[in-house]
Amino acid sequence: MSSEINPSAGGRRHLFGHRRARASVPGRVRWRRFALMFLPAAAVTAILLVVTANGALAVSFSISGQQGETSADSLTGTGFQQFGTADVTKGGTIIPVAESEISSAQITNLCQSLVESLPLGLGDVTLTIRGGTGGTPVSASSLIIDANQLGGSTATFNNIQEGIDAGSVSDATGMAAGTEGNFAQQATSISISNLQEVAYATSAGTLTLPGFSLSLTAGDSPCFAGGPVNSFNL
Amino acid sequence: MSDSTEGPLADGPDPAGDEPVSPAPPAMTGRARPSSPLGRAWRGFRAWRRSRPFWAGVLLIIAGAELLLIPLPIHDMGVILHIGVGGVSGILIGAVLILIGLLLWFHPAQHIFYSIVAVLLALAALIASNLGGFLLGTLLGIIGGSLGFAWMPGRPERRTPGSGWSPTALRKLTLSVTRTRRPTLSPTPKRPPTLRSAQPPRPGRAPTPPQRIR
Numbered sequence: 001m002s003s004e005i006n007p008s009a010g011g012r013r014h015l016f017g018h019r020r021a022r023a024s025v026p027g028r029v030r031w032r033r034f035a036l037m038f039l040p041a042a043a044v045t046a047i048l049l050v051v052t053a054n055g056a057l058a059v060s061f062s063i064s065g066q067q068g069e070t071s072a073d074s075l076t077g078t079g080f081q082q083f084g085t086a087d088v089t090k091g092g093t094i095i096p097v098a099e100s101e102i103s104s105a106q107i108t109n110l111c112q113s114l115v116e117s118l119p120l121g122l123g124d125v126t127l128t129i130r131g132g133t134g135g136t137p138v139s140a141s142s143l144i145i146d147a148n149q150l151g152g153s154t155a156t157f158n159n160i161q162e163g164i165d166a167g168s169v170s171d172a173t174g175m176a177a178g179t180e181g182n183f184a185q186q187a188t189s190i191s192i193s194n195l196q197e198v199a200y201a202t203s204a205g206t207l208t209l210p211g212f213s214l215s216l217t218a219g220d221s222p223c224f225a226g227g228p229v230n231s232f233n234l
Numbered sequence: 235m236s237d238s239t240e241g242p243l244a245d246g247p248d249p250a251g252d253e254p255v256s257p258a259p260p261a262m263t264g265r266a267r268p269s270s271p272l273g274r275a276w277r278g279f280r281a282w283r284r285s286r287p288f289w290a291g292v293l294l295i296i297a298g299a300e301l302l303l304i305p306l307p308i309h310d311m312g313v314i315l316h317i318g319v320g321g322v323s324g325i326l327i328g329a330v331l332i333l334i335g336l337l338l339w340f341h342p343a344q345h346i347f348y349s350i351v352a353v354l355l356a357l358a359a360l361i362a363s364n365l366g367g368f369l370l371g372t373l374l375g376i377i378g379g380s381l382g383f384a385w386m387p388g389r390p391e392r393r394t395p396g397s398g399w400s401p402t403a404l405r406k407l408t409l410s411v412t413r414t415r416r417p418t419l420s421p422t423p424k425r426p427p428t429l430r431s432a433q434p435p436r437p438g439r440a441p442t443p444p445q446r447i448r
Contacts, residue, residue, distance in 0.1 A: 026284035034384035062305035062321035
């Protein structure tokens with residue numbers, strides 16, 4: 001028994017030493033291996049971006065919490081509903097927003113910008129995404145926009161129902177209704193030209209972005225300056 | 235024996251070191267360093283960092299955090315309920331990328347599998363979540379995943395066969411030992427011990443014995 005303990009103790013010490021040695025063996029990045037993984041992945045990324053820019057691949061967007069600006073030359077959509085709701089900040093401040101939900105939309109000359117202030121006093125950067133510039137419009141499905149400012153030069157609503165209960169809106173099929181008792185409106189189709197909006201959250205289930213471009217510019221240069229013109233009274 | 239195991243271990247990180255280490259013999263630095271606890275902690279961290287794909291983990295955690303935070307409805311702006319399909323997938327992919335970064339640190343044995351999953355997820359994020367967090371998250375994820383995939387424990391492949399890291403270190407060690415000993419050993423048969431103190435400055439003697447050793 002004791003003769004068994006002694007070798008096992010020695011073996012344990014050896015094992016520990018082995019483990020310690022293995023744990024402290026430094027490793028290296030083999031750059032040929034890096035290229036083996038990175039280059040195909042980068043190629044796939046490039047292909048996906050090209051396919052997206054051709055409008056053949058739909059991507060999914062969801063931005064929330066940042067105030068972003070969206071502008072478009074025209075937006076035509078089917079299945080529209082809009083109701084008032086509130087986004088509550090951590091501090092308890094209530095931001096009234098109009099939540100617009102559109103089942104599917106065609107957007108020309110879409111511009112979306114997010115202005116982000118960098119830490120360490122590095123100033124602002126503006127991230128801009130453009131799409132639908134070259135004739136083919138951007139098409140979006142399940143578009144949700146929490147806007148606190150929304151405007152356009154002309155807006156056409158077909159079969160509009162105003163002043164209905166937010167809990168019972170149903171024109172944007174398959175999308176969430178609002179809180180019961182709130183004011184809402186809905187329309188089977190809409191058309192807005194020179195759309196300008198300021199939103200706290202934007203989400204699109206699928207978004208094809210033909211002719212898409214993504215740019216990062218220094219400074220505060222959003223899609224449109226100031227508040228939107230001709231804002232609707234929400 | 236204990237010296238020979240300790241020597242290469244202390245010597246190991248030095249050639250790859252990004253902080254300059256004095257070219258003193260490894261045994262000397264090993265004994266001189268532990269005087270300051272901060273230096274010892276830093277050396278410990280450095281050894282820990284080098285024994286796993288550390289920077290791959292860092293990049294993947296940053297990428298995951300970026301992908302996760304864009305759709306996450308908790309900012310200083312507050313809680314926004316509608317996050318949508320892209321939001322859910324962005325949060326999921328971001329969380330898994332952070333998890334993979336941590337796994338690369340604490341379970342580096344499976345680093346190849348984790349890294350492949352990370353690269354695939356970073357590519358999926360391009361479609362599923364805000365164009366991969368406006369490309370940044372996808373790029374960081376691909377670079378981090380590739381680094382994790384390319385990281386291998388141990389030294390790089392031996393350029394000259396038979397000259398692994400420990401044998402060269404051992405040979406250096408023995409060379410330094412013989413260099414210091416030879417001048418004292420060789421003159422002994424010729425000179426009386428009183429004259430030995432005058433020996434080391436002679437230039438002709440010292441270089442020859444190491445050449446004979448090689």
